[in-house]
Amino acid sequence: MIPAKMDPISITPIAEKGVDSIFDWFEQHKQSFYILGCTYLSHQQQIEELFFRSIIKVHKQLPRIKSETSFETWVTSIFIHICRELSDNHSLQVSVERESRQDIFKALDQLKLEEKEAVALTYIKGISKEEAAYLLQVSLEKLKELLFSGIRSLRKVLVDGTPSEGCKEYHKDYIDYLERTMDRSKKIDLEKHIYHCQDCQEDLATFQDVMLTMLNLAEKMEDLHVPSGFMENIKARLAEKEKHRQLKNKKRIRKGLIFAGVFAIFIGLEFFTEVFSNRYYSWTEENQELRTYLEKDLGERLNLEAESDGVKIKIKSVIADDVQTLVFYQIEDTNEDNQFMLNYGDGLFVENEQEIMSSVTYPTYYPPDFESEVNNKEKNVYQGKISLLPLSKDNGTIKLKITSLLNLIQDSSDQNGFRINENLGYKTGEWNFEIPVTKQPSIEYALDEETKVEGIPVRFYKLIMAPTATVLQYGINIEQQVKRIDNLTFANLEVNNKKVKPGMYGSSFLDLQQDMNWYMFQTHFSPLFGEKPKEVKVQFESVYVSFDDQKTIELDASKGYSQTFEYADSTISIDKVEIGQPTTAVISLGDSKNRAFQSLHFNIEGEGENQNWSMEMESEGVLVDKNGVEYDMNNPIPHEEIEQPRYFETSYRVKVHGDKVIPKRLVLFGYNKMEYLDDVVKISLE
Structure with missing residues (x-):
């Protein structure tokens, strides 16, 4: 059975407004998708990456959505696919904070992937079996088999002792019976059998206990709070991606390589030949880059x-x-x-x-x-x-x-x-x-070189010489617990004394895993046609680093505001707190000069008439170029003239939505910063 058809009226605004509208949709459904993501992934950064990629992919594939599929089902299918891509990478160090990790999440990790997906979709996300079968591309009967085997496997983790296995011919009926969807005649037959079979009584009882335990835990997970700033971080990444796109649209593009030729000489040598014909059409091509490719066949x-x-x-x-x-x-x-x-x-x-x-x-x-x-x-x-x-x-x-x-x-x-x-x-x-x-052939060269950036190992794996690009594949070590590299950029790549620049959007995460302690990336540079590298020089440009540095600041309204404290060698002040619906707080980070960080990761904890509240945040900041010159974001900025700008957040305006929430603590988790680099790594291929 295929899920209900999509309402075309509801999807039209999403298609028209683009990625912002898709983000808003995820914002409304973040709780259920966050919990679903937690069944696959155990680390905060992975789940943030999961949401970010899902939003981008939904936006990209929106034109091909099938009319017979509900929008949420279609989005869930994309979400699950990306969950699978990321689930092999279990080594990120920023754990998701959740009390239930030791029970249902840990138990689910023991299941086979198909079993876990069937259980998670049916009992945790709470979708129908028909919809779950559709998403997993299995029949309804197969889904029931997966649910049965999944619950039996969970029983080994959640139930002490070795319960009876019961009679196998009745196993297929357990779920329908317990969910009260079984035909009356079958139900009577099963109950008669159970009445006379002690093994099936014990088996069905423990099976039911596991189902109830799981459902109770799933209900508790509804109280699992999406971390403060989680969606804000994703929105900031989307905004940064869009900002880079806009900047790139305004940047001047260097003209392609100009290949001069003596036309008359080739006419004399190749007149009326097939070679001349190919070259003639190549030279008459207006696009210089395409002309180069055509000339080289x-x-x-x-x-x-x-x-x-x-x-x-x-x-x-x-x-x-x-x-x-x-x-x-x-x-x-x-x-x-x-x-x-x-x-x-x-x-x-x-x-x-x-x-x-x-x-x-x-x-x-x-x-x-x-x-x-x-x-x-x-x-x-x-x-x-x-x-x-x-x-x-x-x-x-x-x-x-x-x-x-x-x-x-x-x-x-x-x-x-x-x-x-x-x-x-x-x-x-x-x-x-x-x-x-x-497909044109490419040449791959294995690299074996390791260096350190900000004290974190960076390893070079491969150089790919392709007609359309030169690609450098490298890995970043993720074993450190308090410090990690989020982004690494290069100034240039030099091969045989020829330098090529990286593309602004040429860096990407690779779904490959050489070692579970390393994340793989690749950066595209301009192509180097036909070069056989003897030595490669890699020059770094900048690195974006995140630090885990937890600190809790107790807030005391009786002392009045502002209140200041020291963090990361800087003075931070809480300028104002106003209790209401919502409660608002203003936090100042001080001067950007000589500051150890550009932005903070934090949460506000408080007390209110109930515990159901959420936090949203707005920030202000300045753009600072490599020479320390500041640019006010409220005024026109000459982006093309700024050399390697950094964005420093200067203040936050936080709104805590709920019933007159009283802030009690400011919990700081860490901070980010960007550092300029000029190191050069030499890699010999001889």
């Missing part, structure tokens, strides 16, 4: 075209390798002077993605090319490129479906001459392509 002209409502999309060529699948395209508006671009996840998806593409990594984001000469020629034509997942096969046909385009507008007030047209938003339509593609 790494792709071919396609010129596939589709039209919808007067807008033509032409797929000019596709370059595929083990890193990504690059699609070069041109969009022409034949009705008006509009320029449109493709944006991955916004109305663009590969229908047969699971069949021919690998999901080990993520596509690279390429912002609009505002500087390109070809995009400043005609007001109704735009040429660009977009990255898709790499192929899992040597060749195949990409079934590309496009349903919306992002509208660009020329703007003389912007130094780049273009901006995204927020008013017009998207151009909708339907453009379908079947694109033949062949």
Whole structure:
């Protein structure tokens, strides 16, 4: 049985508003999804990553949601898939604080994955068996088998002694009987048998005890509070991702490599030959980057075209390798002077993605090319490129479906001459392509070098030389309990005295695990065609570090406010507390200069008429460049001119929603900071 169909009215606003609306939806359903995440993962940072990835993926795949599926069921399927991806990484050090970890969560960890998922979805998240079977892609009978075996396995953990096994032919009836969904005739037969069978009496009784114990624990988990600041952290990460995208849209893009050739000489040497024909078409290509690929026989002209409502999309060529699948395209508006671009996840998806593409990594984001000469020629034509997942096969046909385009507008007030047209938003339509593609070979070089950044080991594993990018794979050790690296950036990569820069969005987490004490990452750099590396130099740029440093500050309203205290070599003050609905508190962090941290992780604990309250937080801050110059966030900021900016939070305004909650304690968990680096690591390959 398939779950109830989605209400199209409820999903429309989510689709229109984008990722913010999806975040709001998760905010409303955070409790049940947080508990579900806890059944897979045991660490706070993993669960935060789970929510972050789920929101991004739901936003990306929203155009392909099936009409026969409820929205929550569809989101749950994505959530579970990401749970599985992250569940192998059990070594993060920031534990989720929960009293019940020693009972139901610990017990669930003993089950097989299928059993745990069936039990968690049915009894913890509380969805119907039909829905759970649909999500797990099993029959209803199979789901019941998994529930039975899962409860039997839980019994070994939760019940002392060795209970009787009962009669196997009646095992399949236990769940229906206890849940009172069994047919009357079957129920009578079972009860007759149980009356005369001591083993089945004991077996069914202990089975029932486990079910009741689990349901009681599941009810207690409804009181499991989502940690303070949890959703705020995710929202901040989403905002940071969007900010980087906006900044990147405004940044000037360096022109591609210009390859000069003496046209007349090649005409004399290769006239009327196939080689000349290939080179001729390569040179006549306007896009210099694509021209380079064509010249090197790494792709071919396609010129596939589709039209919808007067807008033509032409797929000019596709370059595929083990890193990504690059699609070069041109969009022409034949009705008006509009320029449109493709944006991955916004109305663009590969229908047969699971069949021919690998999901080990993520596509690279390429912002609009505002500087390109070809995009400043005609007001109704735009040429660009977009990255898709790499192929899992040597060749195949990409079934590309496009349903919306992002509208660009020329703007003389912007130094780049273009901006995204927020008013017009998207151009909708339907453009379908079947694109033949062949994967180009890449060369991998094993690396064996280890260094330390901020005292934390960093290990280099692999260098991949691919036609579309140079990729550095590395690991960050996560064994330390009080200090961890959240992000590591590089200034450049030098191979055989040739330096290449990293892409702004070229770094990603890898779902690979060389060692359970290491997290794997990779960074994309500009391609180095045909180089055979003898020595690699990696220059670091910055590191973002989190510290666990717990401290509890007792609050005493009788002393009045403000109240100050020392933390992380800085003076922090609680300027104001107002009791009400909500209760508000203002916390100042002081001057950003010479401060050991940029932001804090904290929670406010208090007393009220009941214990059901939640906390939301707003922050203010300043942007500080590498030279210490501060920029007020309330004024226009010249982002392109700022060198490696850092954002320092200066104050928090906290609202505690509940019945006149009286703050009693400020609990500090830790803080974050970014450090500039200039270290160079040399790696020999000879």
